[in-house]
Amino acid sequence: GESVGLHLPTLSVQEGDNSIINCAYSNSASDYFIWYKQESGKGPQFIIDIRSNMDKRQGQRVTVLLNKTVKHLSLQIAATQPGDSAVYFCAEAGGSYIPTFGRGTSLIVHP
C-alpha cells in the first residue's frame, strides 16, 4: 500500500499529451466512484463519477475506467492543458454514501 508522507505521486506531461491517472481502491463493496480535481489552496471540484455497473464513462475530455476485478480506477485526460495542473484524487463509496478519499496524484503539465 501507499506510505504516508509529504510527497504525492507525480505525473509530468507535455501540453497536448494524454494523461492517465490511476487509483487503487480498497473496498470491494464500494459501488460508486468519483474523481476530483484540487488546485492549490482550493477545495476539490467534482470531475466525473461512475457506478459499479459500468466499466467506462466519458465526459468532456475525460474518461473514467473501472476494473472491479482488480479494484482499479483510472482517469484519462485527453489533450492535457496547463490548466489541468492540479492534484487529482479518487473517492469510493458504498452503502453509507460517505466517500473514502485517496491520497491523490499531482499532475504537472509543461507548456
Next chain:
Amino acid sequence: DGGITQSPKYLFRKEGQNVTLSCEQNLNHDAMYWYRQDPGQGLRLIYYSQIVNDFQKGDIAEGYSVSREKKESFPLTVTSAQKNPTAFYLCASSPGQGRRLSGYTFGSGTRLTVV
C-alpha cells in the same frame, strides 16, 4: 449562486485557544461534513451530520466539536485538546444518504495555523 462558503480563509490559533471555523451552504443539502487535509495525505473525516440536530464522529473526531442547529450551517470548533491542529480544513455537503454523490460539494477551505 448556490454553493458552500467557508470562513475565514486563513486562521491563526494560539496554543490553548479554541477556534471555530464557519461553513454555510445554500444548496438545501441535508448532509454536511468536515474533513482535514494534511500535506501529501488524503481527506480524513472529522465529523458529519445527515440531519439537523444530529451528527456523528468520523475517523479523527478527538479534539474537535460541531453543532448542527440549522440545515444551512455546520460550524467546527477546534479545541485546545487537538494537539496538532495545523492543517487545511474542508467542509462539504451532499443531498443526503442514498442520493447521488455527484452533488457532493466542497467549500474552498480554511487554512488553520498554530502560532
